[in-house]
Amino acid sequence: DVVMTQTPHSLSVTPGQPASISCKSTETLLDRDGTTYLFWYLQKPGQPPQLLISEAFNRFSGVPDRFSGSGSGTDFTLKISRVEAEDSGVYYCMQGVRLPWTFGHGTTVEIK
Amino acid sequence: EVQLVESGGDLVQPGGSLTLSCTASGFTLSDYWMTWVRQTPGKGLEWVANINRDGSARQYLDSVKGRFTISRDNTKNSVFLQLSSLRVEDTAIYYCTRPPGRRFDYWGRGALVTVSS
Numbered sequence: 001d002v003v004m005t006q007t008p009h010s011l012s013v014t015p016g017q018p019a020s021i022s023c024k025s026t027e028t029l030l031d032r033d034g035t036t037y038l039f040w041y042l043q044k045p046g047q048p049p050q051l052l053i054s055e056a057f058n059r060f061s062g063v064p065d066r067f068s069g070s071g072s073g074t075d076f077t078l079k080i081s082r083v084e085a086e087d088s089g090v091y092y093c094m095q096g097v098r099l100p101w102t103f104g105h106g107t108t109v110e111i112k
Numbered sequence: 113e114v115q116l117v118e119s120g121g122d123l124v125q126p127g128g129s130l131t132l133s134c135t136a137s138g139f140t141l142s143d144y145w146m147t148w149v150r151q152t153p154g155k156g157l158e159w160v161a162n163i164n165r166d167g168s169a170r171q172y173l174d175s176v177k178g179r180f181t182i183s184r185d186n187t188k189n190s191v192f193l194q195l196s197s198l199r200v201e202d203t204a205i206y207y208c209t210r211p212p213g214r215r216f217d218y219w220g221r222g223a224l225v226t227v228s229s
Binding site for chain 1: 156158207211219
């Protein structure tokens with residue numbers, strides 16, 4: 001299985017400051033069709049995960065532009081340019097290049 | 113508005129069976145593959161099963177193969193997950209999701225399955 005490793009496990013951020021989460025996979029997430037199947041989700045307490053970023057860098061509809069995704073191959077990053085209070089929760093990366101599709105263990109973002 | 117609503121979660125004994133349902137609205141179900149994902153405190157988020165648009169193709173997590181069955185009834189806007197030979201480690205919140213392009217763009221709120229004696 002493709003293992004997804006996220007770092008850090010948690011971070012505490014002051015509102016207005018940037019935040020960055022790393023996600024590394026054990027295999028390239030670039031598929032033969034030219035698509036990189038790396039996704040980012042945010043899960044708030046008591047809610048299902050919500051899609052933030054698809055194909056490594058495409059913001060999903062309605063996602064604020066302070067969220068950005070970057071990376072290629074096996075190394076990816078989610079950045080929040082200026083953290084807001086509503087950004088707290090657990091962030092997950094996920095790969096869809098090979099079954100079983102697998103998730104990272106999550107990064108908890110706390111707002112100071 | 114796209115909505116996915118799961119039902120059928122329950123407390124069941126090890127070795128028991130259960131069927132989860134997912135009712136879809138706000139889109140044409142037959143246009144989409146559908147997926148079940150589960151979440152546990154220990155293992156986190158785990159993809160469980162996919163089904164294609166007409167139900168002719170199914171894909172499963174190895175640990176549930178032969179025990180779980182995903183199915184759908186497009187005429188009733190519903191997707192199902194039959195769980196059998198349940199184990200304690202199957203205890204989880206089970207989410208119904210829609211995976212266009214392998215991205216889970218919409219999720220239900222989940223159904224809690226507890227396997228315990």
